[in-house]
Amino acid sequence: xxxxxxxxxxxxxxxxxxxxxxxxxxxxxxxxxxxxxxxxxxxxxxxxxxxxxxxxxxxxxxxxxxxxxxxxxxxxxxxxxxxxxxxxxxxxxxxxxxxxxxxxxxxxxxxxxxxxxxxxxxxxxxxxxxxxxxxxxxxxxxxxxxxxxxxxxxxxxxxxxxxxxxxxxxxxxxxxxxxxxxxxxxxxxxxxxxxxxxxxxxxxxxxxxxxxxxxxxxxxxxxxxxxxxxxxxxxxxxxxxxxxxxxxxxxxxxxxxxxxxxxxxxxxxxxxxxxxxxxxxxxxxxxxxxxxxxxxxxxxxxxxxxxxxxxxxxxxxxxxxxxxxxxxxxxxxxxxxxxxxxxxxxxxxxxxxxxxxxxxxxxxxxxxxxxxxxxxxxxxxxxxxxxxxxxxxxxxxxxxxxxxxxxxxxxxxxxxxxxxxxxxxxxxxxxxxxxxxxxxxxxxxxxxxxxxxxxxxxxxxxxxxxxxxxxxxxxxxxxxxx
Numbered sequence: 144x145x146x147x148x149x150x151x152x153x154x155x156x157x158x159x160x161x162x163x164x165x166x167x168x169x170x171x172x173x174x175x176x177x178x179x180x181x182x183x184x185x186x187x188x189x190x191x192x193x194x195x196x197x198x199x200x201x202x203x204x205x206x207x208x209x210x211x212x213x214x215x216x217x218x219x220x221x222x223x224x225x226x227x228x229x230x231x232x233x234x235x236x237x238x239x240x241x242x243x244x245x246x247x248x249x250x251x252x253x254x255x256x257x258x259x260x261x262x263x264x265x266x267x268x269x270x271x272x273x274x275x276x277x278x279x280x281x282x283x284x285x286x287x288x289x290x291x292x293x294x295x296x297x298x299x300x301x302x303x304x305x306x307x308x309x310x311x312x313x314x315x316x317x318x319x320x321x322x323x324x325x326x327x328x329x330x331x332x333x334x335x336x337x338x339x340x341x342x343x344x345x346x347x348x349x350x351x352x353x354x355x356x357x358x359x360x361x362x363x364x365x366x367x368x369x370x371x372x373x374x375x376x377x378x379x380x381x382x383x384x385x386x387x388x389x390x391x392x393x394x395x396x397x398x399x400x401x402x403x404x405x406x407x408x409x410x411x412x413x414x415x416x417x418x419x420x421x422x423x424x425x426x427x428x429x430x431x432x433x434x435x436x437x438x439x440x441x442x443x444x445x446x447x448x449x450x451x452x453x454x455x456x457x458x459x460x461x462x463x464x465x466x467x468x469x470x471x472x473x474x475x476x477x478x479x480x481x482x483x484x485x486x487x488x489x490x491x492x493x494x495x496x497x498x499x500x501x502x503x504x505x506x507x508x509x510x511x512x513x514x515x516x517x518x519x520x521x522x523x524x525x526x527x528x529x530x531x532x533x534x535x536x537x538x539x540x541x542x543x544x545x546x547x548x549x550x551x552x553x554x555x556x557x558x559x560x561x562x563x564x565x566x567x568x569x570x571x572x573x574x575x576x577x578x579x580x581x582x583x584x585x586x587x588x589x590x591x592x593x594x595x596x597x598x599x600x601x602x603x604x605x606x607x608x609x610x611x612x613x614x615x616x617x618x619x620x621x622x623x624x625x
Contacts, residue, residue: 153201155550177228182230186509189556196234209529214532235578242590257282263301263303266303271485272316280316317486318482334477335546335548343523344453349537359386360386367436372483378438381517383409390414390619391413392416394415394417394418399612408612409609431460437463443478461537462535470486485510578593579592580592583609
């Protein structure tokens with residue numbers, strides 16, 4: 144099944160990126176059409192998960208094509224579609240962690256033993272303990288040893304909201320499983336509802352930055368990546384596939400999980416830098432002075448202590464594009480709270496909606512909020528680059544997993560649920576192998592999913608060997624990349 148994709152969800156996403164409701168139905172300048180091939184049913188769900196995945200990926204590819212056209216790039220062969228996507232490829236990309244192999248073996252489990260749903264006295268709560276510091280906070284809050292049985296016993300004695308507050312108050316990550324209606328009536332849910340899918344703001348005073356076109360839409364663009372886990376690294380690795388020089392920085396005392404370190408590094412370089420000491424702080428701002436885009440996944444306002452608040456960035460690094468990603472957004476009582484895809488699914492009502500039996504919570508067929516918001520972040524960065532080149536200013540975009548969840552939950556569900564039952568497709572079986580690629584790395588071959596999409600008949604790809612996590616210098620490549 145092949146067809147032009149513009150109306151519907153993609154139009155909504157593009158209007159959100161543009162910040163203008165009149166943008167619905169208006170194609171980006173220089174782009175004639177985007178085609179999506181393949182039969183639906185790869186990401187079966189009670190919600191239109193697959194359609195959201197397609198729309199988010201398509202928005203990023205369209206934004207790339209529009210930026211390339213604005214910069215004077217080649218528009219491709221006359222009469223040929225400028226951009227193409229395949230549903231099966233998108234579905235594989237949205238489950239990239241499941242396909243990851245290092246030396247032919249999985250790089251680690253998806254969830255740790257303490258990252259799961261637990262029965263409480265009045266319902267269910269979801270916890271996240273993949274990172275050691277979050278696991279320790281959970282155990283400290285409950286007064287339990289590192290063993291699922293005593294944790295289950297402790298949570299069974301608490302109400303779900305009581306458990307949520309106890310764990311989050313100790314610096315851990317948890318959410319009571321709510322219904323959709325219940326979430327919308329709470330102050331935290333109302334704050335999410337009141338925000339746009341993509342929040343935008345510009346601070347004037349900076350002249351437009353202009354770069355001539357290169358081989359790829361983001362050639363010559365420098366992206367400083369302060370993200371981790373899934374959503375942010377998805378955004379920045381896609382910008383890398385589109386030609387950007389992406390430099391990821393991580394704190395030395397907060398190492399990334401092995402699975403995410405490998406899955407999030409294609410298309411970029413990786414360095415370690417402690418922002419706290421004067422030398423590290425100065426180095427951070429040196430890198431920002433040479434950057435075109437900053438993508439960060441810090442909780443709202445957390446970067447202000449490093450002089451990275453909006454006004455400070457506009458004054459010290461005028462003309463920068465800044466894309467901020469968080470779990471809950473910057474408004475409301477949960478604005479500073481930690482969160483992950485699975486936690487947002489629990490709190491927002493998605494887990495209840497996806498319940499297999501009306502009692503036990505369920506889950507989406509992939510980490511949709513992470514991957515979908517990641518592609519929207521990439522789209523926001525590309526669209527903001529185009530806007531900055533045309534109008535100047537320091538441009539800010541803000542997205543959250545919770546707002547993507549709200550968008551998903553508000554969509555019609557008549558087309559959802561088609562296709563095989565969740566879990567019936569092997570992550571490394573059948574035709575899915577055609578979307579995989581193997582990269583060289585210092586630790587051996589790494590198999591991962593190729594970046595989805597074609598532009599002007601050329602498939603996107605990851606270039607060069609995979610960087611070693613933390614193995615690069617915290618510096619820009621001389622002259623950028625092409």
